[in-house]
Amino acid sequence: MDIHVQIKMNEKLFLRDPEQSELGKKIIQNSILLIYKNGFEAFTFKKLALDIGSTEAGIYRYFENKHRLLIYLTAWYWSWLEYQVTFQTNNIQDPVVKLKMIIDLLATTVEDDIRTSYVDESLLHQIIITEGTKAYLTKRVSEDNKDHLFKPYKDLCAIIGKMILECNPHYKYPKSLASTIIEMAHFQNFFMTNLPSLTDFGENKDESEIVRFLEDLVFSSLHVVH
Template identity: 65%
Template structure:
């Protein structure tokens, strides 16, 4: 796959100090991804992360208000990156069918590291989003967070896919719900596949192709 310079503009409310701009900030992002992936979001603390990157707890608090904001930051980054990939891969394609298929494939296939941003591992980030992503919005403060546009990247991606669906069939009544179903299922079915396989029909490890078929059938028999 072709690579190109990538700069994702993040919502300023996510952080206190922009982590992209400093060495320490980038280290925080890099190692929070590794660390959350390793021990899980509940066990993850700023103190542990500080130790790992040889800074102090207070040092990390200068960048992020709390660990939930940091999770939102990396999850938002992930969805922005996915939308960026989708825009790139569907560019110049006119057929809505192919665009939808591209979207499904992009969201379902195993993620490989994109080397353009060296301090973020997209592969690990993808696993975090599968396992912890829902925690970014399953809180008592969803609505305030939503008003602060903190879910914009996820919503933008869903709206884009919903747009493809509308192009394919302008009369279909539930493009947004179908779109969020695809995006969510692409991630949660994979989580189930690895952890609660009886909730899926994808037993083996190499069954991402079946997941793609499932989602494609789900969409195209509908619209």
């Protein structure tokens, strides 16, 4: 069985759909490599074009600018993660177990999903940790939001919020707790690696400790034993 997972992206995210051509796929694949390696600030379309043996103008036919490409990558990641969450929590009845599964998916190193040929999820995960928030921390956030560019992120947040309410229907802040889990899964990881004194995981640098922290945070808030 040779399954390909394809994620349908909002058309406003690009000028020309990168999934529909070889050049488009190369843009995605190599932008991930380049941003992972040098960071988003140092990333330019010129360098990317050089890497894939195309031209700057060629890349501008797919994406308006590099910020739009970043939004595309984050949107792709959150869509893929929602798919993972749906898949992995399928057939699990207990919402507490489901929520633990989600925390694990958020906070644990992602393995490359071979069914998505040109996206290396493990690199993309690292990009999201360091650059993900920059997609929305801008002056343009409201306009971009009107174009539904952050829908995958908001969808995932809504799913987690629902799961939280399933664990405790009386909890008052399901959406805020959901966005807290998502962001902290990444921030605590970044801190652990780069600014360890901001965490309690400096010694071992072990992701499973982040998972335990988040579980403790969530289930204490929900007054649920886990």
